[in-house]
Amino acid sequence: MSEAALTLEGWYALHDFRAMDWNAWKSLSPAERKQAEDEFLSFIQEWSDIEDKKQGSTALYSIIGQKADFVMMHLRESLEEINELETAFNKTTLAQFTIPMYSYVSVVELSNYMAQGDGDPMQNPEIIARLKPTLPKANHICFYPMNKRREGNDNWYMLSMEERRGMMRSHGMIGRQYAGKVKQIITGSVGFDDWEWGVTLFADDALQFKKLVYEMRFDEVSARFGEFGEFFVGNLLDQNKMSKMLEI
Numbered sequence: 115m116s117e118a119a120l121t122l123e124g125w126y127a128l129h130d131f132r133a134m135d136w137n138a139w140k141s142l143s144p145a146e147r148k149q150a151e152d153e154f155l156s157f158i159q160e161w162s163d164i165e166d167k168k169q170g171s172t173a174l175y176s177i178i179g180q181k182a183d184f185v186m187m188h189l190r191e192s193l194e195e196i197n198e199l200e201t202a203f204n205k206t207t208l209a210q211f212t213i214p215m216y217s218y219v220s221v222v223e224l225s226n227y228m229a230q231g232d233g234d235p236m237q238n239p240e241i242i243a244r245l246k247p248t249l250p251k252a253n254h255i256c257f258y259p260m261n262k263r264r265e266g267n268d269n270w271y272m273l274s275m276e277e278r279r280g281m282m283r284s285h286g287m288i289g290r291q292y293a294g295k296v297k298q299i300i301t302g303s304v305g306f307d308d309w310e311w312g313v314t315l316f317a318d319d320a321l322q323f324k325k326l327v328y329e330m331r332f333d334e335v336s337a338r339f340g341e342f343g344e345f346f347v348g349n350l351l352d353q354n355k356m357s358k359m360l361e362i
């Protein structure tokens with residue numbers, strides 16, 4: 115058996131993609147829409163208070179194309195909190211006018227392919243900051259799930275630690291060229307959802323997603339072993355933009 119990579123886990127993640135039922139939303143009176151919007155905005159405020167207290171983080175983005183209209187990405191300490199949050203949203207008036215399109219359950223993950231320094235990594239503030247990150251409020255988000263292939267000669271899980279470490283080093287070198295342009299949050303989902311990882315990227319310039327993902331396609335770990343699910347790309351929704359989106 116090959117040596118399993120060791121992983122460190124941080125906050126749990128839920129990516130909750132919704133479409134709006136615009137016909138039903140339009141059929142409400144302006145006062146009813148306002149009430150639903152205010153209720154949702156107060157939820158956004160609660161999420162932001164939790165973020166200020168470093169007990170979790172939430173990002174809200176509109177989604178371009180027909181896969182969804184918006185995504186709520188939540189990070190929280192436990193799956194119970196994630197579940198309560200999801201249920202609380204489902205009980206709001208606005209939620210009655212949304213259609214669940216896709217969701218993804220995972221946990222922020224770091225693996226030991228790269229050196230993590232001496233001592234207990236869970237006491238290292240830099241590692242904790244990566245495991246329990248405040249989601250950047252960048253202009254754009256890009257999310258997709260992925261696997262590492264397990265087929266014939268291209269079976270990631272049969273490679274030695276050295277081979278995998280070498281490929282992950284090359285992967286990291288490409289990623290480092292995008293420092294300051296793209297921030298990645300890798301969440302592990304083996305045992306939680308249908309793919310092995312969720313890849314969430316944040317950037318002020320959406321073109322950097324295309325450039326980074328394209329460049330990585332030529333790198334061995336992605337070229338030989340990467341299998342990808344659906345891509346979602348979106349724009350930051352602050353309270354004003356959310357109100358504008360809901361305006362009829």
Ligand code: VOV
Pocket residue numbers: 119223224225226227228260262282285286288289290292296297298300311313315326327330331336340
């Ligand atoms: C934005 C840049 C960027 C940077 C700097 C970066 C660096 C790193 C490092 C150093 C490491 C290993 C240690 C750790 O931190 O876990 C990883 C790990 C990982 N990555 Fe990555 N990645 C980036 C970006 C980045 C992208 C764009 C993708 C999608 C791949 C593609 O082809 O579409 C990705 C995937 C992953 C995955 C699935 C893992 C876990 C793999 C596993 O087998 O465990 N990643 N990644």
